[in-house]
Amino acid sequence: MDFYEVVNNRRTVRDFSQKQVPEDSLSRILQAAFKAPTNDHLRQWEIVVLQERESIENALEQVREKAGLQQNALASRPLDDFQRRMYADAVPKQYRMLSQSGCLLLPFYRQNGDLLHPVALQSLNGFASIWCCIEHILLAAAAEGLGCAIRIPVGEEWKFVARQVGAPEGYVMPCYIAVGYPAEDAIRPAQEPLELVRKIHKEKW
Ligand SMILES: Cc1cc2nc3c(=O)[nH]c(=O)nc-3n(C[C@H](O)[C@H](O)[C@H](O)COP(=O)(O)O)c2cc1C
Numbered sequence: 181m182d183f184y185e186v187v188n189n190r191r192t193v194r195d196f197s198q199k200q201v202p203e204d205s206l207s208r209i210l211q212a213a214f215k216a217p218t219n220d221h222l223r224q225w226e227i228v229v230l231q232e233r234e235s236i237e238n239a240l241e242q243v244r245e246k247a248g249l250q251q252n253a254l255a256s257r258p259l260d261d262f263q264r265r266m267y268a269d270a271v272p273k274q275y276r277m278l279s280q281s282g283c284l285l286l287p288f289y290r291q292n293g294d295l296l297h298p299v300a301l302q303s304l305n306g307f308a309s310i311w312c313c314i315e316h317i318l319l320a321a322a323a324e325g326l327g328c329a330i331r332i333p334v335g336e337e338w339k340f341v342a343r344q345v346g347a348p349e350g351y352v353m354p355c356y357i358a359v360g361y362p363a364e365d366a367i368r369p370a371q372e373p374l375e376l377v378r379k380i381h382k383e384k385w
Contacts, residue, residue: 187322192270192328195363205326215316218312225287225290240275243275262369262370286357287353288352327360328357331355
């Protein structure tokens, strides 16, 4: 696929088919992940790949329990129409989307210093870099004809997952990524069209 076709086709998918992710596709996606830019060329990243039902369900234990509670919390947020459609799709599927595809990627990065109390912008470099890695995964998956769903772990949920998969101390999991073939009737809430001229400022804002 042409690069811009990939960029334009990449959409969050929260409804997956039963079809397994081929190993060669997964391998190319993981190679792409490690091509992402990173601060000081550190690549202090590790990716746990879960494909066995038992490992996936163990990792998702807290998501299963929290899914219902989150629905109430999100109901009170002020939303525009595009956000409302996105939340209506996303909120009830937080557990199912991660469990369903049968291929769950758990990216970890090494956190140097206190993530929640950074002393300067560069203290966040590790966190910023892993998101470059995550975007490579999303784009590579799109190039393979696959879709991804992301979930940000709520509160200390990520620590539970880290323990379940045996991640060493000092590593943080910023999100879960489910990878799979979109179901035939997969919903893709529309992206709100943007007028670039209102966002791009030439020479001066
Ligand atoms: C930092 C970040 C956090 C996100 N958190 C979640 C999440 O917790 N659950 C979810 O279903 N989707 C999550 N998403 C996906 C967004 O909802 C999605 O990207 C957005 O609605 C735009 O849709 P699109 O990806 O199809 O363009 C997240 C995306 C990003 C980049």
